[in-house]
Amino acid sequence: MAVGKSAIGHELAKLLDVPFVDTDNLIVDAHGSIASIFAGRGEHAFREIEARTVASAVEHAEGAASVISLGGGAVLDSGTQQLLGRCTVVYLECDEETVASRIARNSGRPLLAGDAMARWSALFITRKPVYERLANLVVDVRQGSVSELGHRLEVALRDYAAAKQEVEN
Secondary structure, three states: OOOOHHHHHHHHHHHHOOOEEEHHHHHHHHHOOHHHHHHHHOHHHHHHHHHHHHHHHHHHHOOOOOEEEOOOOHHHOHHHHHHHOOOOOEEEEOOHHHHHHHHHHOOOOHHHOOOHHHHHHHHHHHHHHHHHHHOOEEEEOOOOOHHHHHHHHHHHHHHHHHHHHHHHO
């Protein structure tokens, strides 16, 4: 949460000249704000909507290069984890210090109500092992502009694809 998935993903898609899909935006377009879903229907209902949205985005992109940005908790769903096995997954590694100012500017995150940084830290501790396990690539996003990070990610993906191709040959 708040590591720059949408901004960096959009930049990467531009650099690769491929479609960009933000699953949080798809959810908002179809169901209203994430905060209102949480408030009216609860986290469980949101996670079901999120899992269906991610599955649809991944299935729609099947066979074509694209960049899909998932919400920070999307990977907790076992079905989503299985779907991601068919994808190149990038974990944008960050830390509490880096996201603190972003979280302070955006108070509309339902899971961060109350002491936002304490909640972020608790969520991160439980999610980090899942991120690390699912990731094909880990890119440190603590330093650099969105443009620089997009370029760094593009290079890392090209290197990963070349190494994967070499192994397959």
